[in-house]
Amino acid sequence: MTVTAVEKHPDTLSMTITAEFEAPPERVWQLWADPRQLERWWGPPIYPATVDSHDLRPGGRVEYHMTGPEGDQPRGYWDIVMADPPRSLVFRDGFANEDGTPNTDLPDTESRVTIEQVGDGRTRMSLESVFPSAEAMEQILAMGVEDGFKQAIGQIDAILAEDQVAQA
Amino acid sequence: MATALDMDRVFAALADATRRDIVVRAIAGGEGVAELASHYPMSFAAVQKHVAVLERAGVVTKQRFGRRKVVRTDIEGLRVAQRLLDRYEELWRGRIDRMTVLIQDIRDTKEAKP
Numbered sequence A: 001m002t003v004t005a006v007e008k009h010p011d012t013l014s015m016t017i018t019a020e021f022e023a024p025p026e027r028v029w030q031l032w033a034d035p036r037q038l039e040r041w042w043g044p045p046i047y048p049a050t051v052d053s054h055d056l057r058p059g060g061r062v063e064y065h066m067t068g069p070e071g072d073q074p075r076g077y078w079d080i081v082m083a084d085p086p087r088s089l090v091f092r093d094g095f096a097n098e099d100g101t102p103n104t105d106l107p108d109t110e111s112r113v114t115i116e117q118v119g120d121g122r123t124r125m126s127l128e129s130v131f132p133s134a135e136a137m138e139q140i141l142a143m144g145v146e147d148g149f150k151q152a153i154g155q156i157d158a159i160l161a162e163d164q165v166a167q168a
Numbered sequence B: 001m002a003t004a005l006d007m008d009r010v011f012a013a014l015a016d017a018t019r020r021d022i023v024v025r026a027i028a029g030g031e032g033v034a035e036l037a038s039h040y041p042m043s044f045a046a047v048q049k050h051v052a053v054l055e056r057a058g059v060v061t062k063q064r065f066g067r068r069k070v071v072r073t074d075i076e077g078l079r080v081a082q083r084l085l086d087r088y089e090e091l092w093r094g095r096i097d098r099m100t101v102l103i104q105d106i107r108d109t110k111e112a113k114p
Helices: A025-033 A035-041 A134-167 B004-013 B017-025 B033-037 B044-056 B075-112
Strands: A003-009 A014-021 A049-054 A061-066 A075-084 A088-096 A109-117 A123-130 B060-065 B068-073
Touching (some): A014 B075, A025 A109, A025 A123, A035 A049, A035 A061, A035 B075, B004 B044, B033 B068, B044 B060
Antiparallel strands (some): A003 A014, A014 A123, A109 A123, B060 B068
């Protein structure tokens, strides 16, 4: 199991997820710092992400878009608050208009990433996200919900397969 | 199932520290608005307003016990917030799974090279 802990606080609308990887911290940092790697994990498989610009320095911005199955292209950006390679990254994750400018009608999410070596080539990464409102959360989930959908289909397939075995 | 409107109300209701404190106190469900008000350096009317916001969001309900009305936390309201966080957790579990595969892929490629 890669994910080692999840803490959720419905009262303060925050979540911390912790994972461990079989790699040094520099390698885990590359997942964030290399735009070509970032776009391979940020979007769900049926909403792949394309990074349009990438400046991971404090005050810098990362701009991306995702491409959906219907050709829809939701856009987003990160405003980098703090970056200390390969240890920590703080950014505000927001939604962008079609022209790439920040959509100020929607609130953003603050995310804090902490990366630390835990010995023997293993690295712990924790991500804390704080949501300002349900609206922000709904929007974020609307972009990521396809994952859950795919999982649900996988579960249905598994159940159907079991039924067939039972009937045979 | 709660609607999106309900969720917005729940989150707006819980965005305030005093209201969160009221929610915690009202889990026991033994106090009325007057008793709750005695815990805070604000007027009865102000506390009554906070309770009303929580009530509209469905986070607390007022229940009658004999002649008294007590404020009680409705756990279902908090469950809505919990469900949203559950979905966010799934989103990040998916991302972390892809990170793990990516680290493994690139290491395999390097090791395959002579």
